[in-house]
Amino acid sequence: MSAAPGSRIRPRRALRPSPEPPPARPRSAAPARAEERPPSHGWRVVAAKETADHLGSVRLYVLAVVLTIAGVAAIYSMSQVIRGAAADATGYRSLFLALFTGGADPVPAFVTLVGFLAPLLGIAFGFDAVNGERADRTLPRLLAQPIYRDDVVNGKFVAGLLAVATVLVAVVAFVAGIGLIRIGIPPTVEDVVRLVLWVALTVVYVGFWLAFATFCSVAFRRAASSALVAIALWIGLTLFGVLLATLVANLLSPPGSTSADQLANLRLRETLERLSPDTLYLQATRAILDPRVTGFGIDAALASQSQGALPSTVLSLPQSVLVVWPQVVALVALTVVSFGLAYVTFLRQEVRA
Amino acid sequence: MASATPLPAEADGPAAPGARPAGAPVIEAIGLTKRYGRRTAVEDLTFEVRPGEVFGLLGPNGAGKTTTVLMLLGLTEPTAGRARVVGVDPTRDPLEVKRRVGYLPDSVGFYDGLSGRANLAYTARLNRIPAREAAGRIDGLLARVGLADVADERVETYSRGMRQRLGIADALVKDPAVLILDEPTVSLDPEGVAEILALIARIAVERGIAILLSSHLLDQVQAVCGRVGIFYAGRLIAAGTVVELAARGGAADDVVELAVAGGADPTGWLRSAPSVGDVSSDPAAPGRLLVRVAAGGGASLAADLVAAGFAPVHLRVREDRLDAIYRRLVHAAAADLPAGRPADAPGDPLPSHRGEGSR
Ligand SMILES: Nc1ncnc2c1ncn2[C@@H]1O[C@H](COP(=O)(O)OP(=O)(O)O)[C@@H](O)[C@H]1O
Numbered sequence: 148m149s150a151a152p153g154s155r156i157r158p159r160r161a162l163r164p165s166p167e168p169p170p171a172r173p174r175s176a177a178p179a180r181a182e183e184r185p186p187s188h189g190w191r192v193v194a195a196k197e198t199a200d201h202l203g204s205v206r207l208y209v210l211a212v213v214l215t216i217a218g219v220a221a222i223y224s225m226s227q228v229i230r231g232a233a234a235d236a237t238g239y240r241s242l243f244l245a246l247f248t249g250g251a252d253p254v255p256a257f258v259t260l261v262g263f264l265a266p267l268l269g270i271a272f273g274f275d276a277v278n279g280e281r282a283d284r285t286l287p288r289l290l291a292q293p294i295y296r297d298d299v300v301n302g303k304f305v306a307g308l309l310a311v312a313t314v315l316v317a318v319v320a321f322v323a324g325i326g327l328i329r330i331g332i333p334p335t336v337e338d339v340v341r342l343v344l345w346v347a348l349t350v351v352y353v354g355f356w357l358a359f360a361t362f363c364s365v366a367f368r369r370a371a372s373s374a375l376v377a378i379a380l381w382i383g384l385t386l387f388g389v390l391l392a393t394l395v396a397n398l399l400s401p402p403g404s405t406s407a408d409q410l411a412n413l414r415l416r417e418t419l420e421r422l423s424p425d426t427l428y429l430q431a432t433r434a435i436l437d438p439r440v441t442g443f444g445i446d447a448a449l450a451s452q453s454q455g456a457l458p459s460t461v462l463s464l465p466q467s468v469l470v471v472w473p474q475v476v477a478l479v480a481l482t483v484v485s486f487g488l489a490y491v492t493f494l495r496q497e498v499r500a
Numbered sequence: 501m502a503s504a505t506p507l508p509a510e511a512d513g514p515a516a517p518g519a520r521p522a523g524a525p526v527i528e529a530i531g532l533t534k535r536y537g538r539r540t541a542v543e544d545l546t547f548e549v550r551p552g553e554v555f556g557l558l559g560p561n562g563a564g565k566t567t568t569v570l571m572l573l574g575l576t577e578p579t580a581g582r583a584r585v586v587g588v589d590p591t592r593d594p595l596e597v598k599r600r601v602g603y604l605p606d607s608v609g610f611y612d613g614l615s616g617r618a619n620l621a622y623t624a625r626l627n628r629i630p631a632r633e634a635a636g637r638i639d640g641l642l643a644r645v646g647l648a649d650v651a652d653e654r655v656e657t658y659s660r661g662m663r664q665r666l667g668i669a670d671a672l673v674k675d676p677a678v679l680i681l682d683e684p685t686v687s688l689d690p691e692g693v694a695e696i697l698a699l700i701a702r703i704a705v706e707r708g709i710a711i712l713l714s715s716h717l718l719d720q721v722q723a724v725c726g727r728v729g730i731f732y733a734g735r736l737i738a739a740g741t742v743v744e745l746a747a748r749g750g751a752a753d754d755v756v757e758l759a760v761a762g763g764a765d766p767t768g769w770l771r772s773a774p775s776v777g778d779v780s781s782d783p784a785a786p787g788r789l790l791v792r793v794a795a796g797g798g799a800s801l802a803a804d805l806v807a808a809g810f811a812p813v814h815l816r817v818r819e820d821r822l823d824a825i826y827r828r829l830v831h832a833a834a835a836d837l838p839a840g841r842p843a844d845a846p847g848d849p850l851p852s853h854r855g856e857g858s859r
């Protein structure tokens with residue numbers, strides 16, 4: 148089907164807002180007028196409305212409650228461990244961050260829980276973004292207003308991200324407060340900054356899932372199909388991502404018997420794993436919250452070995468940021484690709500179902 | 501503010517070549533064509549709507565009315581041909597068109613969790629109407645469409661007719677120069693239909709804006725539209741005022757309802773009368789006959805009947821000549837088209853919600 152008019156394929160962003168269009172204008176001026184088209188602020192209006200919808204929505208409160216319960220359980224049991232071991236020299240550099248990164252069997256670490264649930268947050272706020280408007284039959288009415296089509300997608304994305312960020316900040320602040328009271332050791336400024344950066348990282352990660360779910364909401368007319376496909380990718384990547392990477396790596400670069408072969412196989416496997424936002428996020432989480440992490444995978448291990456194995460190497464905050472930078476860029480890139488897919492698909496769709 | 505447009509007559513650029521001098525058209529379609537794959541939804545459509553005019557797009561389901569409307573709004577791109585709406589090409593500058601055209605989509609939907617007022621306020625914000633101005637305008641519109649009492653209730657509590665009226669208010673929020681209403685009365689009960697039609701007629705008079713209304717129900721188009729375009733299988737097969745269209749079918753017959761006093765049966769006499777075409781009994785009223793006469797022949801029939809000694813107690817020329825023209829044109833068009841016509845056409849091209857059809 149043909150691309151819909153009103154797309155941003157034509158220039159628009161660099162354009163000046165034109166004053167009120169003159170009542171009479173010569174016909175020949177029409178093409179030129181496209182050059183002076185005012186920029187649209189439609190996405191802000193859409194975002195404001197959608198954010199208000201999200202903040203009053205049941206799904207936001209359900210997700211916040213689930214995250215809070217899981218978070219409190221994790222932080223509480225970890226603080227128990229820390230209180231018991233605080234007298235000893237523990238392996239943790241920062242007890243405050245250990246609250247979040249450490250798991251006290253059988254309760255997983257807080258970051259593990261969030262890493263697992265984050266995709267759900269993104270999917271929850273994105274899976275019915277566009278098909279919901281179709282189902283409610285509000286889409287033709289919305290698109291008949293003077294806004295661009297991508298204003299709809301952009302506005303909804305921003306609103307979803309705001310909602311997710313609100314939930315995350317609230318939950319993390321809440322459980323951090325509980326943890327602090329329990330262990331009674333104030334965090335350093337660096338600890339707090341690392342935690343804030345981690346929350347930001349998590350928002351970026353959720354952003355990927357939000358963008359993917361938004362794409363699904365464009366591609367699938369039924370919200371149930373859209374949610375199912377998004378969840379399938381989530382479960383698939385989480386459960387079978389490593390398996391798949393191993394299979395493909397073994398196929399393309401068989402492990403063989405020489406150590407060179409094995410190394411090549413391992414490198415390929417790790418590269419493939421990094422195609423998954425899941426892996427990227429987990430690696431970045433480790434490095435941003437644990438200053439001892441200097442790199443990932445086999446190459447980092449080899450490097451630290453050849454340097455004479457200094458297990459006590461501790462990175463400064465900027466160094467840690469540098470370590471996770473590629474991961475963050477890759478995550479953002481994946482988000483942009485999903486988002487672009489959603490955008491292009493939407494532009495090519497008919498307004499009516 | 502862009503939506504506070506002057507009257508469309510002044511808003512237009514120079515008239516297109518061949519346009520009628522009486523005010524440049526606010527809507528103009530020239531050879532508009534839309535194909536979906538190999539299927540043609542709208543074929544070489546040319547028509548215009550002039551300022552202050554209520555134009556009815558009449559056609560059976562699948563005729564291409566909605567497709568036409570979407571092309572006029574720049575919501576879908578024509579395969580060929582072009583359109584100008586308020587002097588703007590909707591393909592080139594859809595935003596300008598959307599700024600100045602109010603649109604009621606067929607089976608309009610609202611955000612059910614929001615109030616009627618909040619739904620309209622969202623539209624106002626999307627049109628960048630300042631909040632204070634919007635609030636006043638929305639109050640006025642809600643009162644106009646009779647929803648002032650329920651303005652702050654959630655739309656999910658609204659009836660179908662209330663939603664439709666809210667939809668009309670929504671289309672008017674931007675103070676449009678043109679109003680496009682796609683099947684505004686579909687799936688309403690007769691009372692709701694009457695309300696909506698009265699509302700549309702009042703808006704046309706009060707605001708003096710051009711209105712394009714699509715419908716598959718003839719009597720509704722007839723009730724509010726000054727001019728009608730009859731649309732079938734993507735083609736405009738006739739256009740003009742109701743009178744013009746009726747005149748076009750000059751050879752057309754009138755159908756006269758007839759009952760005579762005293763239990764007399766004029767059938768035999770009627771059959772032999774030269775001016776009478778066809779006689780049948782009226783299925784809707786026992787004892788009444790339907791008599792087909794040449795157009796305008798109703799009056800002379802009355803005189804002839806009296807002269808022949810019958811006493812007509814009921815004689816009425818059915819006002820369904822447009823209906824008849826519509827049927828004839830549609831059937832003719834259907835016969836012309838080899839294949840590829842909508843499956844649901846021409847069996848009954850004109851479902852009328854009136855109990856009394858033409859037969
Ligand atoms: N997205 C689409 N893809 C293919 N065909 C379509 C699409 N939308 C509409 N059509 C076809 O175009 C024709 C005109 O439809 P439409 O404009 O909705 O008619 P109306 O509004 O008069 O009922 C129909 O035959 C319909 O099947």
Ligand SMILES: [Mg+2]
Nearest residue numbers: 565566606683
């Ligand atoms: Mg339609």
